[in-house]
Amino acid sequence: MADERCKVVLLAGGVGGAKMAEGLDGLDDIDLAIIGNVADDAEFHGLWVSPDIDTVTYTLAERIDRKQGWGVADESHRALSVLAELGKDAWMSLGDRDFGLHIYRTERIRNGDRRSEIAADVAKAFGVKSRILLPTDDILQTQIKTDPGWMSFQEYFVREACRPDVQDIRFEGAEKAQATPEALAAIAEADLIVIAPSNPLVSIAPILSVIGMKQALQAAAAPKIAVSPIIAGKVVKGPADRMMASLGLEATALGVARHYADLADAIVIDRQDAALEASVEALGLRCIVDDILMKNREDKLRLARFVVDCAALPASRRACA
Ligand code: GDP
Ligand code: CA
Numbered sequence: 001m002a003d004e005r006c007k008v009v010l011l012a013g014g015v016g017g018a019k020m021a022e023g024l025d026g027l028d029d030i031d032l033a034i035i036g037n038v039a040d041d042a043e044f045h046g047l048w049v050s051p052d053i054d055t056v057t058y059t060l061a062e063r064i065d066r067k068q069g070w071g072v073a074d075e076s077h078r079a080l081s082v083l084a085e086l087g088k089d090a091w092m093s094l095g096d097r098d099f100g101l102h103i104y105r106t107e108r109i110r111n112g113d114r115r116s117e118i119a120a121d122v123a124k125a126f127g128v129k130s131r132i133l134l135p136t137d138d139i140l141q142t143q144i145k146t147d148p149g150w151m152s153f154q155e156y157f158v159r160e161a162c163r164p165d166v167q168d169i170r171f172e173g174a175e176k177a178q179a180t181p182e183a184l185a186a187i188a189e190a191d192l193i194v195i196a197p198s199n200p201l202v203s204i205a206p207i208l209s210v211i212g213m214k215q216a217l218q219a220a221a222a223p224k225i226a227v228s229p230i231i232a233g234k235v236v237k238g239p240a241d242r243m244m245a246s247l248g249l250e251a252t253a254l255g256v257a258r259h260y261a262d263l264a265d266a267i268v269i270d271r272q273d274a275a276l277e278a279s280v281e282a283l284g285l286r287c288i289v290d291d292i293l294m295k296n297r298e299d300k301l302r303l304a305r306f307v308v309d310c311a312a313l314p315a316s317r318r319a320c321a
Pocket of ligand 1: 198236292
């Protein structure tokens with residue numbers, strides 16, 4: 001029998017993306033494909049590390065360190081301590097269990113396997129029900145310009161703890177990064193496309209920078225709903241608000257709406273930002289007001305249900321309403 005479930009595509013970064021992914025993954029009546037962010041990827045100690053994809057994978061595999069929101073639960077750092085002893089930089093926290101995954105990934109990349117195939121196999125082996133897709137199999141890396149000059153995303157995010165002011169952002173490799181056929185097919189076949197409450201500038205923007213991705217999203221028949229990562233002018237976590245402000249964008253849910261105005265049909269903002277509703281709608285976006293802070297699994301499931309239900313899909317596709 002044909003799968004009657006509503007096909008949902010989620011564009012997601014790391015921690016904020018994984019929260020939305022967990023909510024959607026928990027709904028039995030949808031078929032979820034997550035297009036993750038590979039632009040935080042970097043090589044450490046000869047191994048290819050893919051932090052945002054792994055955060056989503058570990059979350060859906062129920063292996064995540066719940067307190068941190070990233071990394072593996074019940075983790076130790078003995079391999080890293082040996083590397084530090086041997087004089088290697090150890091500012092990028094990589095746990096022992098985590099290292100196992102990076103070794104596996106790196107070996108398969110060296111064998112010539114596609115990165116998206118490896119990500120899919122890892123998700124499957126870890127028991128993840130939803131599909132985890134990569135936007136591209138090519139190398140795409142965010143770089144951040146600060147006062148001393150350009151640095152890699154992880155140098156800015158982890159080593160410098162997001163302290164420097166961000167003057168510019170670029171995605172190295174974007175001019176050559178081809179979209180994966182899996183991501184393009186998922187977008188074309190989707191009944192609903194959700195943009196997670198992830199950092200718009202360094203989690204969602206790199207996905208959109210891949211050749212053909214923005215066009216595929218614009219051409220998709222599915223409604224596109226974004227969830228704001230900013231509540232009452234502040235992030236829940238991370239540097240998105242400071243990044244937006246230093247790049248001349250308004251660090252509010254309205255600023256997020258403006259940023260997505262040419263892509264999304266609707267945006268979900270928090271009740272605390274209800275006063276922004278008219279300004280959001282003036283941008284030509286439907287504005288949906290709800291509680292969008294996800295503190296626990298119940299919050300995630302409730303918000304996911306709400307987003308799916310308010311997609312107002314055409315009658316023929318109301319499998320999920
Ligand atoms: P990262 O790659 O780990 O930095 O994570 P993302 O880019 O996916 O998400 C970071 C964004 O998630 C931040 O801007 C946070 O404000 C946002 N965020 C985290 N938790 C929540 C939440 O519970 N609700 C909403 N609306 N946003 C959240
Ligand atoms: Ca990230």
